[in-house]
Amino acid sequence: MFVIYNDKTRFPIKAWLSGIERIEESCIAQAYNLSNLPFLHKWVCLMPDTHTGKGMPIGGVIAAKDVIIPNAVGVDIGCGMVFVATDIKYEEIREVMVGTASIMQTMIGNIMRTVPVGFEKHKQKQDSAVLDLALQNMDKYETDSELVHLIEEGYFQVGTLGGGNHFIELQEDEEGYLCIMIHSGSRHLGKAICDYFHNKARELNSTWYSQVPDEYRLAFLPVHTKEGQQYINWMHLALDYAYENRERMMEQVCSIVKEHIERYAGRTVTFTDQINCHHNYAALENHYDANVWVHRKGATRVRQGERAVIPGAMGSYSYVVEGKGNPESFHTSSHGAGRAYSRTGAMNAFTTEQVIVDLKEQGVVLGKRKKNDVAEECRFAYKDIDEVMAQQMDIVTPVRKLKTVGVVKG
Secondary structure (H helix, E strand, C coil), X not given: CEEECCCCCCCCEEECCCCHHHCCHHHHHHHHHHHCCCCEEXXXXXXXXXXXXXXXXXXXXXXXXXXXXXXXXXCCCCCEEEEEEEEEEHHHHCCCEECCEEHHHHHHHHHHHHCCCCCCCCCCCCCCHHHHHHHHCHHHCCCCHHHXXXXXXXXXXXXXXXXXXXXXXXXXXXXXXXXXXXXXXXXXXXXXXXXXXXXXXXXXXXXXXXXXXXXXXXCCEECCCHHHHHHHHHHHHHHHHHHHHHHHHHHHHHHHHHHHHHHHCCCCCXXXXXXXXXXXXXXEEEXXXXXXXXXXXXXXXXXXXXXXXXXXXXXXXXXXXEECCCHHHCCEEECCCCECCCHHHHHHHCCHHHHHHHHHHCCCEEECCCCCCHXXXXXXXXXXXXXXXXXXXXXXXXXXXXXXXXXXXX
């Protein structure tokens, strides 16, 4: 970790990287903007996977006094990870065939048919305890009439993956055990909430002659205002919905894995060690004797002894970690490997054939309907996850290292 503190900063920037040359200029510029916010508490944190985001770097963490910033939470509110381990060793089922396909190919195919991906959603309304509760408490939401329709629409998206960097992976850990990892968030709900309240904050900030320039794209809402409270209500709804969304998909994937292994390999399957954690959210926490709103945008909370998931990229490695409770990072780690190339940059740099060949050489089964954009999410488009982990050993202890063996992408 190193510290940036110069004539461009009001508060220090602490970066968990080997040097400033490892951070793109546009990301540093956003970090400088954050460091000049008048309501900042202590410093800005940049995690080792940091890269340029919308207003605030992804892999960025700030603690704010009495305000909340929609763009510092991000557009996919509640985006995060869910993980489970099994008691089955992958080597024991690797060669099992289901007709002319391997058991892994069959499981990936069935997951693709069961879990809607990309822009797809369920044709029928799904059960959702989170949305049912929201409808019972409409007084918390009805003020924002432009958003209310999203609650009903959400019933058709719960249990869906989405696209971009979201994935469902079957993985093998260092001891050979089969594990399952899913990356997804609140789907359209979170983006609509972020955009709506960012625009509302911009309007209010202009009437207050705010010290925060509009070009920072960091419009804020004081938490004691009606608008601040409304954003918090909607944010918590999106967080709960994202958590439920991941759990629903994990239930479906576990059911497919269990059915196939029991039917075709003659083995019973037990699922253990589930973790479900967000990495796009804000929470009221106490740090350095102050109650502050910690904004984690593409960053994961890791309190002392708390377990979390840090994914790499498809065909790469991922980690389950345990937090060391590092106060300087506000008890936060990276949320993944972090992009080394933009999506367009990756498409220009790597061909579809290169990526498909690479995955085949590694024995990874890919489930993706349209493969022409697969380079956007290839492992070459991301930073080396092991280098990222090496930069945050004062924050987390790795407890499980996992390699992709099958992946479903939108």
